[in-house]
Amino acid sequence: ETGVTQSPTHLIKTRGQQVTLRCSSQSGHNTVSWYQQALGQGPQFIFQYYREEENGRGNFPPRFSGLQFPNYSSELNVNALELDDSALYLCASSSAAPDRGLWETQYFGPGTRLLVL
Amino acid sequence: SQQGEEDPQALSIQEGENATMNCSYKTSINNLQWYRQNSGRGLVHLILIRSNEREKHSGRLRVTLDTSKKSSSLLITASRAADTASYFCASSNYGQNFVFGPGTRLSVLP
Numbered sequence: 001e002t003g004v005t006q007s008p009t010h011l012i013k014t015r016g017q018q019v020t021l022r023c024s025s026q027s028g029h030n031t032v033s034w035y036q037q038a039l040g041q042g043p044q045f046i047f048q049y050y051r052e053e054e055n056g057r058g059n060f061p062p063r064f065s066g067l068q069f070p071n072y073s074s075e076l077n078v079n080a081l082e083l084d085d086s087a088l089y090l091c092a093s094s095s096a097a098p099d100r101g102l103w104e105t106q107y108f109g110p111g112t113r114l115l116v117l
Numbered sequence: 118s119q120q121g122e123e124d125p126q127a128l129s130i131q132e133g134e135n136a137t138m139n140c141s142y143k144t145s146i147n148n149l150q151w152y153r154q155n156s157g158r159g160l161v162h163l164i165l166i167r168s169n170e171r172e173k174h175s176g177r178l179r180v181t182l183d184t185s186k187k188s189s190s191l192l193i194t195a196s197r198a199a200d201t202a203s204y205f206c207a208s209s210n211y212g213q214n215f216v217f218g219p220g221t222r223l224s225v226l227p
Contacts, residue, residue, distance in 0.1 A: 004159075033215070042205050042217035043160070088157055092215075105150065106207075106215060110159040 003027060004093050004109035012115045013081050021076040021112045023091035031055070031096040032074040033106060034066060037088040049074060050096055086116045123206060123218040131226050136193040138221040140206030141186075148209050149182060151191050153202045154220070160205065163191075196225045 003026035013019050025032050031050045035043035045058035049068035063079040072093070078085055092106035124139045142149070148167045152160040166173045166182045166189065173180050179192040193200055203222050207215040 035217075037157075039157075040219075042219045044217070045215065090159060092160075105162050105165050107162060108152075108160040111157075113157070 004091065004107050006089075006091055006109040006112050008112060009110065010113050010115075012117065014117050015081055015083060017081050017116075018077065018079045019081060019114060021078075021089050021091075021114070023074045023076070023093075023109055025072040025074065025091075025093035026107050029093035029095050029107075030072060031094045032068055032072065033092045033094075034074070034076045035090040035092065036060070036085075037090060037111070039087070043090055046076070081116045083116050086114060088113050123204070123221045125221060126219065127222045127224070129224040129226065130196055132196060132198055134196055134225075136196050136200070136223055136225070138191045138204050138223070140189045140191070140208075140218055142189075142206070142208040142216065142218075143187065144208075144210060146184075146208045146210050149189050150207045150209070150215070151178075151180060151189075152205045152207060152217075154205065155202045163204075193223075196223075198225050198227050201225045 005024045007022045033048040034046040037043040046060050047057040048055045052068045065077045068074045088111045090108050090111045092108045094106045095104050122141050130136055146168055148165055150165045151163040154160050164175050164180050166180050177194045182189045201224050203220040205217050205220045207217045209215045
């Protein structure tokens with residue numbers, strides 16, 4: 001167990017709807033990253049939050065947005081869902097000290113499996 | 118693209134044999150990590166190797182890193198059926214994002 005939790009575990013939505021996925025980071029971690037993993041592929045980086053601010057973004061459209069809260073929990077929001085958004089969504093937390101160039105191990109949650117019909 | 122690559126894509130061995138997986142990446146990194154994933158669940162961190170390290174061990178795992186060739190390898194010795202999983206390498210250039218390869222699917226047959 002990594003101490004990173006995600007909710008819900010499974011979700012079914014229809015095209016055009018909006019979805020919010022939640023992640024609770026491991027205690028003491030100040031950074032959270034979100035990844036999308038399509039079936040049979042490796043995780044693709046969506047974005048990262050460090051101390052409540054976006055700290056990097058992958059090649060995903062603006063309808064993918066996020067938040068990190070003061071307690072370092074996080075949300076991933078996806079608007080106008082498309083069929084290709086069906087995937088496993090993973091969050092990962094880590095402890096970072098960018099002023100010292102330290103970005104440590106990411107610990108992953110179990111994921112939320114989203115199906116868009 | 119920064120996408121890394123694992124090689125082979127799939128590997129099938131007998132229990133007790135060693136399994137070797139390779140990973141290549143395209144840009145400079147400060148660390149590289151290996152993860153295991155069982156049946157589409159969350160990723161389990163196995164080992165982290167920094168760019169100034171050449172080899173690390175953890176139990177039955179041995180990881181090497183060759184920054185001149187932009188490659189890494191993961192060796193699992195004396196494999197067990199429970200090692201059946203997908204294995205991913207993830208490279209990082211000061212942590213802003215981890216670039217994962219497509220993974221190696223390892224099957225360990227009893």
